[in-house]
Amino acid sequence: MFGKISRPYDCINRLCSLGIDRYWRRQLIVSVGRCRTGPVLDLATGSGDVALLLQRAGYDVTGLDFCAPMxxxxxxxxVKKLLQGDAMHMPFPDQSFAAVTVAFGFRNFADYTLALREIWRVLQPGSALHILEFSSPAKWLAGPYRCYLGKIMPLLAGIISRQPGAYDYLASTVARFPDADGLAALLAAAGYTNIAWQKHTFGIVAIHRGQKPVSGCCQTHKTAS
Ligand SMILES: C[S@@+](CC[C@H](N)C(=O)[O-])C[C@H]1O[C@@H](n2cnc3c(N)ncnc32)[C@H](O)[C@@H]1O
Incomplete structure (x- = not known):
């Protein structure tokens, strides 16, 4: 599916978000901010916008995605370091990264718990996962936002990509994705600590941060109940 929309992907992002997606991605880099001590993994890197921002900021970043056209x-x-692979079975040794970022990719993972466990495996103890993802907008915006996401945006994206239906997935994946509290609970259930998040643009997106504890190399994962 992402292969089909790869060419117009950036253009659709810019247009349909009125360019605000750039701000959201920059905020993700701010979230990573304090961690310049080692390699960073940008998971579900797609067309590489976040990886490029990280690279330009001086990070040693690797982008991973399973979609070759992206x-x-x-x-x-x-983007210099890119690898094709599945976020749930990553081709990296344990504790390879000082930070992991995921922008608008986590929502698409088939199994959130498995993905969180795999990210945990490749994170160094004391380092953090940063997730930029759609969230639940403020109540006053919820109705118009649902209409935009479910009807207007797929129409616009269908016209731009000449693939009617290409963005139908978006509204459904956003609708079934947990809200900010729910994502924080998933992170906690997977053993991440110091969980914090910040909402942006009236709650349309949120950036979550969860840390693998320093003692995490020996910690067993809690399972969601
Ligand atoms: C909506 S795009 C986001 C791309 C980019 N991070 C951005 O900010 O624009 C989602 C990306 O996640 C990738 N993806 C989804 N599931 C994946 C998985 N299990 N492993 C690797 N990549 C995955 C898709 O191929 C796609 O490029």
């Missing part, structure tokens, strides 16, 4: 776009933009 990775080709990231490569064209100048």
């Amino acid at each position: 990775l080709a776009l990231a490569r064209q933009k100048g």
Whole structure:
């Protein structure tokens, strides 16, 4: 599916978010901010916007995605380290990364718990996972937002990509994705600590941060109940 929409993907993002998606991605980099001590993994890197921001900020970043056409776009933009692979079975040794970022990708993972466990495996103890994802907007915005996401945006995206239905997935994945409290609970159930999040643009998106505790290398994962 992402292969089909890869070419117009950036254009659809810019247009349908009125350019605000750039601000959201920059905020994700701010969230990573304090961690410059080692390699960073940008998971579900897609066309590489976050990886490029991290690279330009001086991070040693690797972008991972399972969609080759998306990775080709990231490569064209100048992202140096890219790898094709599945977020739930990553080709990295344990404790490889000083931070993991995921922008608008976590929602698409088939199994959130498995993904959180795999991210945990590749994180160094004391380092953090940063998730930028759609969330639940303020009540006054919920109705118009649902209409925009479910009807207007798929229409616009269908016209731009010449793939009617290409963005029908968006509204359904956003609707079934947990709200900010729910995502924090998932992180906690997977053993992450110091969980914090910040909502942006009236709660349309949220950036969550969860840390693998320093003693985490020996910690067993709690399971969601
Ligand atoms: C909506 S795009 C987000 C891309 C990019 N992070 C951004 O900020 O624009 C979602 C990306 O997640 C990737 N993806 C979804 N599930 C994946 C998985 N299990 N492993 C690797 N990549 C995955 C898709 O191929 C796609 O490129």
